[in-house]
Amino acid sequence: MGKAKKSTKKFNxxxxxxxxxxxxxxxKTQxxxxxxxxxxxxxxxxxxxxEGEAFTGVEEIDDLAGFAESKPKGALAKLDLSKFTEADPTAAGDDVSDDEDIAALLEGDEDEDDDDMPSDSDPEDEGSDAEVGGEDEDEDDEEAVFKRELEAVSKKDPKFLEFMKKNDPSSLAILEDDDEGSEDEEGDEEEAEEEQDEDAAMSDAEEPQSSDATVVTSKMLEDWEKDITENQSLKSLKRLLLAFYSASHMESENESAPQTPYRIEGMRIFNKTVTASIRAVPKAFNYYAPIVNDKVAQKSGKKWGIAQVLIKSYLVSLLELLKQMSDPAMIQYLIKESERxxxxxxxxxxxxxxxxxELLRLFGSASVDDGxxxxxxxxxxxxxxxxxxxxxDIALKGIYLTYVRNSNVKTIANLTTIQLMRNCGVELYGNDANASYQHGFVYIRQLAIHLRNSMQLRSKESFRAIYNWQFINSLNFWTEVLATYCGDRAEEQPQFCATLESxxxxxxxxxxxxxxxxxxxKYFPLRIHCISQLLRLSSATGIYIPILPMIIEVLESPEFLSRRPINSTLKPxxxxxxxxxxxxxxxxxxYLEIVLESVFGLLADAIAAQSVRIAFPEWVVPAVxxxxxxxxxAGKSWSRFSKQLQGLLEKIDQSSLMVVQQRNKVDFGPANLTGANQFMSDIxxxxxxxxxxxxxxxxxxxxQRATMVEAEMEK
Structure with a gap:
C-alpha cells in the first residue's frame, strides 16, 4: 500500500x-x-x-374512528400538515412514549444557509455538511477545500497569503474559516480594507498552538476587557473570544475541535475568562451590530461583515458551556446571558x-431544579x-415530546414537576394559534388511533398501550391546552378559542x-383521572359534557352494593x-373508602359547575x-359516606331553591337563549x-396532598 495522503490523515x-x-x-433510519x-x-x-370488525360496547367509537381518519375542515383545511406526518402512529405502531428521539427530531438540515448571509465554511459547518448533505469524497478532502479557499483569498489580499504560509492554519480555524464564509460582495476596496484590519488584529492575537499556547492570566483578561469597553478594540475582542472558546472547550468530548493560541489553567482563570467574556463581548457586539426592537438593526455592510464571524464564535462557546455545566446556579446564569x-x-x-x-434538554433533565x-x-x-x-414548529413538537417522555409518575413527589412541565408547555402553545392547532390535531388524532387499535385488539398488550402514565398525561396536556385557550383565556385571545375549539x-x-x-x-383510579379531565374541560369551556353518569357508574359498582369489602390494615x-x-x-x-372520597369530591364539583344554570333544578333531579x-x-355498609351524601343532597336542595328564587325574577321566556345563558352570570x-x-x-x-408530598420528600 502507498503512503496515505495528508488529507486522509487529517480526515481520520x-x-x-x-x-x-x-x-x-x-x-438505522433506512x-x-x-x-x-x-x-x-x-x-x-x-x-x-x-379493517377488522366494528367496535362493540362503546357508542362513541364510531365518532372516534371517524376522527382518526379525518383531516382539518373549514378555514383550517388549508393548513399544511405534511411536516407532521412523522408523528402519525399509522406509520409506526409504537406507543406515544416511543416516538422519534427528540435529539434526532431537532437536528434538522444543518447545511442550509443562514438568513441574509452566504454559507459559512467554519469547521463545524463542514462537519454538518458531512453529516446531512452526503457530499462526495472529493468535497470531504480538506486539503483540496483549503487550497481553493486560499486561492480565492490570495487574489484579494496577497499579504494574507504570506501570513498564512508563516503560521499554522489550523490555529485560527474557529475565526479564520468563518471570516471567509462571511465575505460580502459590496465594494472591493472596502472589503480589502476590512480584511486587512481583521488580519492585522488576528496576526497580533495569534500565537503558536498546542504546547506553546499562551497561558491566559488575570492581567491579560483585565487589559482585553478594558480595551474592548473603552476603545471597541477588534484585536482585544478576538483575543478574548479565542480565550473564551478555549475555556468553553476545556472538557469538551469533541476531539476534532480546533486548537486556540491560548490555554486556560485553573478554575480561577476559567471563571474570570467566562465572566469577562459575558460582560464585555455583548457590549462590543452592540457596537458592530446594534439591536433595535429585539432585532439586529442591519445585517449588511462593513460592521456586520466583521461582527457576524465573532458572534458565531461567541454563540458556539456559549452553547458548549451550557452543555457542560451541572451546577443549577451556573446554568441559570448562562441561560439568562443566552437570552440576551x-x-x-x-x-x-x-x-x-x-x-x-439545548433548552429542551435542560427543560426535561431530571438533574435540574424547577428554576x-x-x-x-x-x-x-x-x-x-x-x-x-x-x-x-420544532419547539412546540420538542416540548410536547419532552413532557411526554418525562411524565411517568413514580411517586407523588413527581406530580409537582410534571404539573410544572405541563404548565410550561401550555404557555409555549400560546404563541401561534395555527401552529398550536396543527400540533394539537396531529397528536390528538394519534391518541385516537392508539385507542381505536386497542379496542379492536382487546388484549393485555393493547390495553397496556393505553393504560400508562404517558398516555394519561398526554390527555392531561391537551385538556389543559384547550381549557386554557378555549376557556380561561378565551376573552383575552379569541382567535385561539375560535381555532382550537373544534x-x-x-x-x-x-x-x-x-x-x-x-x-x-381495579381501574377506578384511572377513571377518576379521566373524570377530572372532563370536569376541567367542561368547567373552563362552558361546553356541557355528561359527567354525572360516569360518576354514578362507579357508585353502582358491585364493590359497593353487593360485595363485602375486605378489612385491612394497609396505609391509605x-x-x-x-x-x-x-x-x-x-x-x-x-381502597374503596379512598375511591368514595374522591368520587364524592368529583360529584360535588360536577353538580356545582351547573349550579348557576337556569335549568339546574330540573337537570339535577335524575342524579338526586x-x-x-x-x-x-349501601348506606348501612358505608355509614360515614352515607352521612356525607346526606349533607351533599341538602346542599343540592338549597342551591335548587336559590336558582328558583332567582328564576322567579326574570322577565324573559324560554325562547330567549341569550337571557338564559346570562342567567346568574354575576354570581x-x-x-x-x-x-x-x-x-x-x-x-x-x-x-392532604401537600402533607403526603412533604412526607414523601422527607424520605
Missing part, C-alpha cells in the same frame, strides 16, 4: 469517528423507513387488522436549532416569538373511551399517583334520585351552597 483524526457514527444512524413502507403497503392491500443573545441567535438558523435543542425549567421555558418562548415559523369534541370522545375501556374496580393510598389499585389493595375497605337510591341500598359558583361545599372539599384534599 478529525472526522472519521463522526462519519462512522453518521453512517450507522443512516442505516431500515425504519423500509419497515414503514412495508406496513403502508400491507394496509393498502387490506392485510392488517385496521437571542436576537443574534435568530440570525443563524443552525445555532438557533442547537439553542432550542432552570422556568428559565428555559422563558428563553424558549422568546426565541419562538422572534424566530421563523419552522423554529416554532378539538374539544374529539378529545372528549377519547377520554370517555379511555375511561370505559376496562370498566373494573394516594390515587393521584396511581392508575390502578395495587394487588394487595384490591377489594379492601381502605339515583343518589338517594344508593344511600338506601360566582362558590357563592352557591353546593359551590361552597365543593370548595371546602377541594381545600381539604389539597391539604
Amino acid at each position: 483524526q478529525r472526522h472519521l469517528k463522526d462519519e462512522l457514527e453518521r453512517r450507522k444512524e443512516h442505516k 431500515k425504519l423507513v423500509q419497515k414503514r413502507e412495508v406496513k403502508k403497503k400491507r394496509r393498502a392491500n387490506g392485510s392488517t387488522e385496521d 443573545m437571542i436576537p443574534y441567535f435568530v440570525c443563524f438558523t443552525r445555532y438557533t436549532r442547537e439553542f432550542v435543542k 432552570v425549567r422556568i428559565l428555559a421555558l422563558l428563553s424558549l418562548r422568546r426565541l419562538v416569538s422572534l424566530s421563523p415559523p419552522e423554529v416554532a 378539538l374539544v369534541y374529539p378529545l372528549t370522545q377519547i377520554i370517555l373511551g379511555v375511561a370505559r375501556l376496562v370498566p373494573t374496580a 393510598l394516594s390515587l393521584d399517583s396511581q392508575l390502578k389499585a395495587p394487588k394487595e389493595y384490591e377489594h379492601t375497605r381502605v 334520585l339515583q343518589l338517594r337510591r344508593w344511600r338506601k341500598r 360566582s359558583i362558590d357563592a352557591t351552597p353546593i359551590g361552597a361545599y365543593a370548595s371546602s372539599l377541594r381545600k381539604v384534599k389539597a391539604q
Whole structure:
C-alpha cells in the first residue's frame, strides 16, 4: 500500500469517528423507513387488522374512528400538515412514549444557509455538511477545500497569503474559516480594507498552538476587557473570544475541535475568562451590530461583515458551556446571558436549532431544579416569538415530546414537576394559534388511533398501550391546552378559542373511551383521572359534557352494593399517583373508602359547575334520585359516606331553591337563549351552597396532598 495522503490523515483524526457514527444512524433510519413502507403497503392491500370488525360496547367509537381518519375542515383545511406526518402512529405502531428521539427530531438540515448571509465554511459547518448533505469524497478532502479557499483569498489580499504560509492554519480555524464564509460582495476596496484590519488584529492575537499556547492570566483578561469597553478594540475582542472558546472547550468530548493560541489553567482563570467574556463581548457586539426592537438593526455592510464571524464564535462557546455545566446556579446564569443573545441567535438558523435543542434538554433533565425549567421555558418562548415559523414548529413538537417522555409518575413527589412541565408547555402553545392547532390535531388524532387499535385488539398488550402514565398525561396536556385557550383565556385571545375549539369534541370522545375501556374496580383510579379531565374541560369551556353518569357508574359498582369489602390494615393510598389499585389493595375497605372520597369530591364539583344554570333544578333531579337510591341500598355498609351524601343532597336542595328564587325574577321566556345563558352570570359558583361545599372539599384534599408530598420528600 502507498503512503496515505495528508488529507486522509487529517480526515481520520478529525472526522472519521463522526462519519462512522453518521453512517450507522443512516442505516438505522433506512431500515425504519423500509419497515414503514412495508406496513403502508400491507394496509393498502387490506392485510392488517385496521379493517377488522366494528367496535362493540362503546357508542362513541364510531365518532372516534371517524376522527382518526379525518383531516382539518373549514378555514383550517388549508393548513399544511405534511411536516407532521412523522408523528402519525399509522406509520409506526409504537406507543406515544416511543416516538422519534427528540435529539434526532431537532437536528434538522444543518447545511442550509443562514438568513441574509452566504454559507459559512467554519469547521463545524463542514462537519454538518458531512453529516446531512452526503457530499462526495472529493468535497470531504480538506486539503483540496483549503487550497481553493486560499486561492480565492490570495487574489484579494496577497499579504494574507504570506501570513498564512508563516503560521499554522489550523490555529485560527474557529475565526479564520468563518471570516471567509462571511465575505460580502459590496465594494472591493472596502472589503480589502476590512480584511486587512481583521488580519492585522488576528496576526497580533495569534500565537503558536498546542504546547506553546499562551497561558491566559488575570492581567491579560483585565487589559482585553478594558480595551474592548473603552476603545471597541477588534484585536482585544478576538483575543478574548479565542480565550473564551478555549475555556468553553476545556472538557469538551469533541476531539476534532480546533486548537486556540491560548490555554486556560485553573478554575480561577476559567471563571474570570467566562465572566469577562459575558460582560464585555455583548457590549462590543452592540457596537458592530446594534439591536433595535429585539432585532439586529442591519445585517449588511462593513460592521456586520466583521461582527457576524465573532458572534458565531461567541454563540458556539456559549452553547458548549451550557452543555457542560451541572451546577443549577451556573446554568441559570448562562441561560439568562443566552437570552440576551437571542436576537443574534435568530440570525443563524443552525445555532438557533442547537439553542432550542439545548433548552429542551435542560427543560426535561431530571438533574435540574424547577428554576432552570422556568428559565428555559422563558428563553424558549422568546426565541419562538422572534424566530421563523419552522423554529416554532420544532419547539412546540420538542416540548410536547419532552413532557411526554418525562411524565411517568413514580411517586407523588413527581406530580409537582410534571404539573410544572405541563404548565410550561401550555404557555409555549400560546404563541401561534395555527401552529398550536396543527400540533394539537396531529397528536390528538394519534391518541385516537392508539385507542381505536386497542379496542379492536382487546388484549393485555393493547390495553397496556393505553393504560400508562404517558398516555394519561398526554390527555392531561391537551385538556389543559384547550381549557386554557378555549376557556380561561378565551376573552383575552379569541382567535385561539375560535381555532382550537373544534378539538374539544374529539378529545372528549377519547377520554370517555379511555375511561370505559376496562370498566373494573381495579381501574377506578384511572377513571377518576379521566373524570377530572372532563370536569376541567367542561368547567373552563362552558361546553356541557355528561359527567354525572360516569360518576354514578362507579357508585353502582358491585364493590359497593353487593360485595363485602375486605378489612385491612394497609396505609391509605394516594390515587393521584396511581392508575390502578395495587394487588394487595384490591377489594379492601381502605381502597374503596379512598375511591368514595374522591368520587364524592368529583360529584360535588360536577353538580356545582351547573349550579348557576337556569335549568339546574330540573337537570339535577335524575342524579338526586339515583343518589338517594344508593344511600338506601349501601348506606348501612358505608355509614360515614352515607352521612356525607346526606349533607351533599341538602346542599343540592338549597342551591335548587336559590336558582328558583332567582328564576322567579326574570322577565324573559324560554325562547330567549341569550337571557338564559346570562342567567346568574354575576354570581360566582362558590357563592352557591353546593359551590361552597365543593370548595371546602377541594381545600381539604389539597391539604392532604401537600402533607403526603412533604412526607414523601422527607424520605
